[in-house]
Amino acid sequence: MDISIFNDWLLASMRMAAPLMLLGVGGTFTERTGIFNIGMEGMMLVGAMAAIAGNLATGSVLIATLCAMAAGGILGLVHAYLTVTRRSNQIVSGATINLLALGLTNLLYGPLYEGFKYRPRVPLYPVLLPEALHDVPILGPLIFAQPVIVWVAFLLPVIATWILYRTSWGLNIRAVGDHPHAVATAGVSVTKLKYVGVLISGLCAGLGGSALVMADLGMFGPNLTAGRGFISLAALAVGSWNPAKVAVACLFFGGAEALQLRAQTWSQTYGINLPYQFLVMLPYLLTIAVLAGIVGRTYAPKTLGKPYDPDTI
Numbered sequence: 001m002d003i004s005i006f007n008d009w010l011l012a013s014m015r016m017a018a019p020l021m022l023l024g025v026g027g028t029f030t031e032r033t034g035i036f037n038i039g040m041e042g043m044m045l046v047g048a049m050a051a052i053a054g055n056l057a058t059g060s061v062l063i064a065t066l067c068a069m070a071a072g073g074i075l076g077l078v079h080a081y082l083t084v085t086r087r088s089n090q091i092v093s094g095a096t097i098n099l100l101a102l103g104l105t106n107l108l109y110g111p112l113y114e115g116f117k118y119r120p121r122v123p124l125y126p127v128l129l130p131e132a133l134h135d136v137p138i139l140g141p142l143i144f145a146q147p148v149i150v151w152v153a154f155l156l157p158v159i160a161t162w163i164l165y166r167t168s169w170g171l172n173i174r175a176v177g178d179h180p181h182a183v184a185t186a187g188v189s190v191t192k193l194k195y196v197g198v199l200i201s202g203l204c205a206g207l208g209g210s211a212l213v214m215a216d217l218g219m220f221g222p223n224l225t226a227g228r229g230f231i232s233l234a235a236l237a238v239g240s241w242n243p244a245k246v247a248v249a250c251l252f253f254g255g256a257e258a259l260q261l262r263a264q265t266w267s268q269t270y271g272i273n274l275p276y277q278f279l280v281m282l283p284y285l286l287t288i289a290v291l292a293g294i295v296g297r298t299y300a301p302k303t304l305g306k307p308y309d310p311d312t313i
Contacts, residue, residue: 009258011145015215017254018153019044019208023232024239024246025160026204032164032241033197034177034303038094039079040205041229042101047072047209049105052220053112055122061214064122068210069203075101076202077195084194087307098229106222121218125149125211149211156204157247164243173197177301180308190308205229231283241301256283 023040030037047068054060054067075097082093113119125147133144164170172193176183180190212228213220231253239246260282 009255009262010142012258012261013251013255014142014146014150015254016257017251018150018215019212020228020232020235020250020254021153021157021247022204022208022211023229024235024250025156025243026201026208027232027236028160028164028239028241028243028246029173029204030197030201031236031304032173032177032301033194034180034301034306034308035080035083035194035198036090036094036305037076037079037198037201038091038229038233039075039097039101040094040201040232041225041227042094042098043072043075043202043205044209044212044229045101045105045223045225046075047206048213048224049108049112049209049220050206051210051213052122055214056112056120059123061123061125064214065207065210069206072202072204072206072209073199074202076199076205079202080195080198083307084191084198087309090305090307102223105220109220109222112220119219122214124214124216124218147215149215152207153211154247157243160243174301177303180303181310184310190310194308208232227284237300240299253283253286256286 023044027037027040050071051064051068053064055064058064079093079097082088082096083090127145127147129144133139136144164174172183172188176188176190176193176197183193184190208228209225212224232250235246235249235253238249260280263282
């Protein structure tokens with residue numbers, strides 16, 4: 001294979017994996033506390049729109065990132081209130097947030113670009129290293145040519161792993177998903193830990209939304225997330241709810257997504273008549289295949305999906 005094609009695929013794989021990795025970190029924290037959050041899809045979608053809106057209004061990538069995290073965090077708090085305080089069904093709550101986010105972004109899509117003849121591309125996350133390093137084989141597309149948000153996406157799982165497995169607070173987070181009553185007996189607030197876990201997932205989902213639109217694309221479109229939140233949930237199971245392993249699984253899915261986009265171009269270039277619909281399905285087919293082969297060997301937090309009732313054991 002031409003080295004330039006391989007480098008192009010590596011570059012795209014890393015950028016497409018970054019939003020999934022950010023989602024995966026947030027998902028690890030919320031599910032470690034026993035809260036199942038399929039609403040990360042909607043939180044990511046709202047975060048992506050908020051990032052574009054903040055960027056169009058201010059021209060600042062930093063402010064746009066904060067807007068995205070705030071939007072995701074607000075929906076995270078809604079999910080926490082419904083599932084922790086009100087003890088609602090976690091699947092129903094997450095699905096409701098997804099539907100709310102889809103409807104809200106569709107409603108606001110027109111006003112978002114009102115006054116523009118064409119959808120403008122907003123400023124993207126900067127690439128900090130000089131262009132002379134971008135063409136270095138392997139390391140160039142992997143590290144040197146990446147925008148700063150990709151570095152954040154790779155650094156965050158390392159930090160999250162250290163927090164979960166090397167700090168007392170991380171021990172409490174892991175314990176509350178398995179034995180919440182034991183945590184409560186030790187004098188630690190189970191409710192507070194669950195709220196924080198879900199809030200982190202919302203913030204990370206919003207950050208993932210900003211990475212989705214400001215790492216390379218520069219604009220927003222309806223239903224832009226296209227199931228990435230659900231792929232990150234699959235990555236949690238594949239990665240055994242360990243942030244570092246989840247990040248590796250997200251890299252695999254990001255590589256599959258980049259491959260299907262390039263495969264469409266390659267099939268046209270070399271005259272291979274593959275239906276593009278099949279290529280679009282490729283990342284999801286690989287997700288199913290990996291889950292079928294691995295998910296049965298993993299062990300989820302014991303109270304995942306179950307409401308916490310302090311009055312019962």
